[in-house]
Amino acid sequence: MEVRLAxxxxxCFGVKRAIKIAEKNKNSFTLGPLIHNYQEINRLQQNFNVGxxxxxxxxxxxxxxxxxxxxxxxxxxxxxxxxxxxxVDATCPFVTKPQQIVEKISQEGYQxxxxxxxxxxxxxxxxxxxxxxxxxxxxxxxxxxxxxKIYQKVALISQTTKxxxxxxxxxxxxxxxCHEVRIFNTICNATFxxxxxxxxxxxxxxxxxxxxxxxxxxxxxLFMIAKENCKDSYLVEDEKxxxxxxxxxxxxxxxxxxxxxxxxxxxxxxxxxxxx
Amino acid sequence: MEVRLAxxxxxCFGVKRAIKIAEKNKNSFTLGPLIHNYQEINRLQQNFNVGxxxxxxxxxxxxxxxxxxxxxxxxxxxxxxxxxxxxVDATCPFVTKPQQIVEKISQEGYQxxxxxxxxxxxxxxxxxxxxxxxxxxxxxxxxxxxxxKIYQKVALISQTTKxxxxxxxxxxxxxxxCHEVRIFNTICNATFxxxxxxxxxxxxxxxxxxxxxxxxxxxxxLFMIAKENCKDSYLVEDEKxxxxxxxxxxxxxxxxxxxxxxxxxxxxxxxxxxxx
Numbered sequence: 001m002e003v004r005l006a007x008x009x010x011x012c013f014g015v016k017r018a019i020k021i022a023e024k025n026k027n028s029f030t031l032g033p034l035i036h037n038y039q040e041i042n043r044l045q046q047n048f049n050v051g052x053x054x055x056x057x058x059x060x061x062x063x064x065x066x067x068x069x070x071x072x073x074x075x076x077x078x079x080x081x082x083x084x085x086x087x088v089d090a091t092c093p094f095v096t097k098p099q100q101i102v103e104k105i106s107q108e109g110y111q112x113x114x115x116x117x118x119x120x121x122x123x124x125x126x127x128x129x130x131x132x133x134x135x136x137x138x139x140x141x142x143x144x145x146x147x148x149k150i151y152q153k154v155a156l157i158s159q160t161t162k163x164x165x166x167x168x169x170x171x172x173x174x175x176x177x178c179h180e181v182r183i184f185n186t187i188c189n190a191t192f193x194x195x196x197x198x199x200x201x202x203x204x205x206x207x208x209x210x211x212x213x214x215x216x217x218x219x220x221x222l223f224m225i226a227k228e229n230c231k232d233s234y235l236v237e238d239e240k241x242x243x244x245x246x247x248x249x250x251x252x253x254x255x256x257x258x259x260x261x262x263x264x265x266x267x268x269x270x271x272x273x274x275x276x
Numbered sequence: 277m278e279v280r281l282a283x284x285x286x287x288c289f290g291v292k293r294a295i296k297i298a299e300k301n302k303n304s305f306t307l308g309p310l311i312h313n314y315q316e317i318n319r320l321q322q323n324f325n326v327g328x329x330x331x332x333x334x335x336x337x338x339x340x341x342x343x344x345x346x347x348x349x350x351x352x353x354x355x356x357x358x359x360x361x362x363x364v365d366a367t368c369p370f371v372t373k374p375q376q377i378v379e380k381i382s383q384e385g386y387q388x389x390x391x392x393x394x395x396x397x398x399x400x401x402x403x404x405x406x407x408x409x410x411x412x413x414x415x416x417x418x419x420x421x422x423x424x425k426i427y428q429k430v431a432l433i434s435q436t437t438k439x440x441x442x443x444x445x446x447x448x449x450x451x452x453x454c455h456e457v458r459i460f461n462t463i464c465n466a467t468f469x470x471x472x473x474x475x476x477x478x479x480x481x482x483x484x485x486x487x488x489x490x491x492x493x494x495x496x497x498l499f500m501i502a503k504e505n506c507k508d509s510y511l512v513e514d515e516k517x518x519x520x521x522x523x524x525x526x527x528x529x530x531x532x533x534x535x536x537x538x539x540x541x542x543x544x545x546x547x548x549x550x551x552x
Contacts, residue, residue: 091549131401132356155461162452164452168447168448168452170453171444171447171448171451171459172448175440175443175444175459175461176440176444176461177449178461179461180458180459180461181458181459181461181462182457182458182459183451183456183457183458183459184455184456185451185452185455185456185457186453189420273316
């Protein structure tokens with residue numbers, strides 16, 4: 001089987017940075033998964049004794065506590081800082097930015113509209129910075145927005161991993177409804193580049209394999225984009241999930257990987273498919 | 277010939293207001309045409325002695341000087357106010373608004389991008405309020421924008437008479453290029469309603485007649501919209517321009533009129549076509 005890798009794929013700046021931070025802080029804890037990739041989290045646990053804890057009250061004070069790449073809600077951060085922890089912030093700077101925008105712009109009286117997944121930790125964190133939680137809206141698509149009460153002065157921001165085309169669709173709708181729309185393109189460049197490469201590659205192959213965590217938002221976006229052009233697209237966490245039948249009668253397989261997928265997993269998947 | 281009038285057509289709030297102001301200020305002058313309709317301007321001249329002058333230095337001080345619905349450049353307004361004129365402002369409030377937005381937002385350090393016609397008096401006026409004229413851009417379409425240097429923090433406003441679809445196209449492009457885009461939907465409601473009605477009517481008739489001044493921006497937009505659905509669309513200033521051949525073999529004629537077209541002209545056109 002011929003295998004082609006997407007031009008841009010895998011680790012982004014924020015993930016690389018967070019892993020470096022974790023490796024430097026042995027014997028620490030992350031509050032929730034540092035990144036959405038359990039293999040990499042296991043590696044950090046085994047090689048650097050970086051533990052994973054969902055509830056900070058379970059962690060002994062005095063410990064080093066690493067804030068995950070997706071950030072955490074403002075109130076949680078304040079509570080942690082009030083305790084005797086050594087806090088190390090591995091929030092991706094591209095996530096800190098929308099947090100800051102939401103804090104500043106909501107204070108200026110704009111209704112905050114976030115294009116994102118309300119269950120995703122990044123969005124829970126970002127929306128917590130809005131001054132007025134009552135009129136802050138999180139929407140997964142344009143349809144959801146149409147059900148909401150929209151004010152005349154709004155600010156639109158995006159989860160860092162969303163598709164720009166869908167963000168623009170939402171912006172266009174708001175422009176027809178509001179006097180002023182402040183639009184902050186908070187989609188990160190790595191996301192944009194990985195998506196663009198996935199789009200291009202999926203047009204020239206018979207089958208696409210997307211490697212990444214099943215809870216990873218950007219990996220799921222890559223899967224959706226690949227599927228638009230190549231109906232035989234599959235999302236796997238590692239090479240063990242690959243099924244031979246996917247490749248019957250196919251000549252070329254494209255591979256891409258989410259921003260939290262380490263290269264060593266991509267390489268294993270690649271070798272596995274090449275040997276089919 | 278069966279004739280159907282567009283649900284919404286003709287005089288908008290700003291034009292009605294300006295005409296009332298002119299009628300109340302007999303023996304005055306307007307600086308440039310009050311509205312883009314010469315028949316109505318002639319009526320004001322004949323019935324109320326409201327003169328038309330392009331150059332204020334030609335007007336005797338002490339006279340009453342009416343500012344046109346489209347507004348005038350900030351510098352000109354300041355010069356006039358410094359002289360001994362009695363200044364009456366008939367600038368449409370929907371035009372005053374983008375002037376104020378441009379003044380305020382350009383002071384906040386945003387690059388101003390105006391979707392409009394650089395030769396139109398409304399736009400000459402609006403752009404004059406930008407603090408930094410060097411990086412202020414006026415573009416007639418998306419293609420023109422692509423040739424320009426765009427900053428990371430921009431504010432987009434529109435000529436009041438433009439099409440929302442094209443405004444959205446420009447906004448979408450900017451969102452992909454900039455960190456922040458502040459979008460002010462300064463397209464006026466009457467424009468939007470007249471356009472929507474023209475779009476609907478042009479789908480159900482065999483021929484469309486658009487009544488309005490040939491220098492009127494909103495009339496030209498109506499003509500373009502009608503032509504998209506009904507290739508036999510014609511723009512006339514009055515009934516004298518109508519040609520019988522346009523209606524050979526046609527059953528239904530739709531009529532709409534620009535925001536500066538008085539109803540008495542629309543009625544004359546309607547009667548004329550009904551008698552064909």
